[in-house]
Amino acid sequence: MPGFGGKQLEMDGSIDDKSEDSPSSSGSSQPQNLSTVVHTITAVPTAIPNQPVQVQSVIQPTQQSVIQAAGQIQTVQVEEDGEGHLVRTDPDIEKRREILSRRPSYRKILNELSSAEAPGIAKIEEDKEEEAAITSIQTTIPSYVQTSEPTEPPSHQLPIIYGPPVPLPPARMQDSSKVRGIGDASQDSSSYKKVTAGQTIQIAAANQNELTTQGLQTITMTNAGQGAVTAAAMPAGTTIVQYTQGDGSQQFVTVPVSISPAGEVQAYQIRAPSSLPAGVVMATPTGITSPQQLAEESARKRELRLMKNRYKNREAARECRRRKKEYVKCLETRVAVLEQQNKTLIEELKSLKELYCHKAETE
DNA sequence: CTAAGTTCTCGTCACTCGTT
DNA sequence: AACGAGTGACGAGAACTTAG
Numbered sequence: 001m002p003g004f005g006g007k008q009l010e011m012d013g014s015i016d017d018k019s020e021d022s023p024s025s026s027g028s029s030q031p032q033n034l035s036t037v038v039h040t041i042t043a044v045p046t047a048i049p050n051q052p053v054q055v056q057s058v059i060q061p062t063q064q065s066v067i068q069a070a071g072q073i074q075t076v077q078v079e080e081d082g083e084g085h086l087v088r089t090d091p092d093i094e095k096r097r098e099i100l101s102r103r104p105s106y107r108k109i110l111n112e113l114s115s116a117e118a119p120g121i122a123k124i125e126e127d128k129e130e131e132a133a134i135t136s137i138q139t140t141i142p143s144y145v146q147t148s149e150p151t152e153p154p155s156h157q158l159p160i161i162y163g164p165p166v167p168l169p170p171a172r173m174q175d176s177s178k179v180r181g182i183g184d185a186s187q188d189s190s191s192y193k194k195v196t197a198g199q200t201i202q203i204a205a206a207n208q209n210e211l212t213t214q215g216l217q218t219i220t221m222t223n224a225g226q227g228a229v230t231a232a233a234m235p236a237g238t239t240i241v242q243y244t245q246g247d248g249s250q251q252f253v254t255v256p257v258s259i260s261p262a263g264e265v266q267a268y269q270i271r272a273p274s275s276l277p278a279g280v281v282m283a284t285p286t287g288i289t290s291p292q293q294l295a296e297e298s299a300r301k302r303e304l305r306l307m308k309n310r311y312k313n314r315e316a317a318r319e320c321r322r323r324k325k326e327y328v329k330c331l332e333t334r335v336a337v338l339e340q341q342n343k344t345l346i347e348e349l350k351s352l353k354e355l356y357c358h359k360a361e362t363e
Numbered sequence: 364c365t366a367a368g369t370t371c372t373c374g375t376c377a378c379t380c381g382t383t
Numbered sequence: 384a385a386c387g388a389g390t391g392a393c394g395a396g397a398a399c400t401t402a403g
Contacts, residue, residue, distance in 0.1 A: 306376070312387085314374060320390055321373085 309387090310375070313376080316387095316389065317374070320388095324390090
C-alpha cells in the first residue's frame with residue numbers, strides 16, 4: 001500500500017479527546033498485534049511553554065496492517081524529566097489493552113473524527129462526491145452478467161438473465177456453452193448440456209414470461225467447486241441450488257444430480273417452482289446414524305448458511321471498504337491541516353523571535 | 364515487447380460484539 | 384441462543400510497473 005507505509009503522523013494535542021475513544025482496529029481476534037507494533041513518540045513543538053508535551057503515539061504500519069494502524073492513534077502523555085528527555089506517563093497498559101481489544105467501527109471513528117474536524121475542510125462535499133461515485137459503481141452491472149433488455153434473444157445466444165442478477169466472479173463465470181435455460185428443464189434429458197462439476201453456474205429461462213409466471217429469476221447452482229470442505233459437505237449426488245425470486249429474496253433447495261466419472265454433471269432435475277415451499281428446502285437425510293453422516297449434515301448446513309450470507313456479506317464488505325477509505329481520507333486531510341497549522345505556528349514563532357530580537361537591539 | 368514483480372480490488376470466510 | 388452487522392485475513396484475478 002504505497003502512500004501509507006512509513007508515513008509518520010505528526011499531530012498536536014488538538015484531537016486528544018477524540019483519540020482517547022478511538023478504538024483500535026486490531027480486534028480481539030488479533031491480539032498479537034499488541035506485541036508486534038512499534039510505538040514511536042514524536043515530539044511536536046507547541047506554542048505553550050512549561051506544560052506537559054502531548055504527542056501522538058503512532059503505530060508504525062506494517063505491510064498488512066497499514067490501515068489498521070491508522071486507527072491506532074492513541075494519546076500518550078509525556079513530560080520532560082529535567083534533562084530534556086521525554087518520559088512517558090500514559091495510563092496503565094491494561095486499560096490501553098482493553099481499548100485496543102475492542103473492535104472498531106469505521107463509521108464510529110469517522111463520525112468522531114468528523115465532529116472534531118477543523119472548520120474549512122470541505123468534507124461534506126467530498127463525501128457527497130464519494131457517495132455519488134459509489135452509487136455509480138454499485139449500479140454498474142458487471143460485464144459478466146447478462147442484463148439485456150427483455151427482448152427476443154437471438155437464436156445463437158444463451159438464455160438471458162433478467163431481474164436482479166446474482167453476480168458471479170469472473171473466475172466462476174457461467175460457461176454459456178454448457179448451461180441450459182431452466183425453462184427447458186422439463187425437456188428430454190438427452191438435450192441437456194453438460195456442466196463441469198465444481199463450477200458455479202447460473203441458469204435462467206430464455207423466456208421472461210416463463211420466469212415471471214414461475215417466480216424465478218436467477219438460479220445459482222453450486223457444486224463441489226469450493227474446496228474440499230464443500231466437496232465433503234455435499235452428499236454424493238446432490239447439490240444446492242440457490243434461486244432468486246421476483247421480490248429479490250433468495251431461496252435454496254437441494255437437487256439431485258448425476259456426475260459422470262469425467263466430472264461432468266449429466267443431468268439435474270428441479271421441481272416446478274410452484275411446488276417449492278417458501279424458505280429453505282432441504283432434502284433431510286433420514287436416519288442419520290454414523291459420524292460421517294453427521295459430519296456431512298453439519299457441513300451441508302454450514303454450506304447453506306454461508307450461501308445465505310454470501311450476498312449480504314459481499315455488500316457489507318463493500319460498505320466496510322468504503323468506510324475505511326473514507327476514514328483514511330479523513331485522516332490524511334487531518335494530517336494536511338495539522339501540518340499546515342504547524343508550519344504557520346513555526347512561521348509565527350520565527351517572526352515573533354525576530355521582532356523580539358530587533359526590539360532588544362534597539363533598546 | 365514481454366515476463367516478472369507489485370499493487371489494487373473484490374469476494375469469501377471466520378470471528379467478535381451487540382441486540383433480540 | 385440465534386441472528387445480523389462489522390471487520391480482519393486471505394486468495395484470486397486485474398491492472399499497473401519495471402527490467403531485460
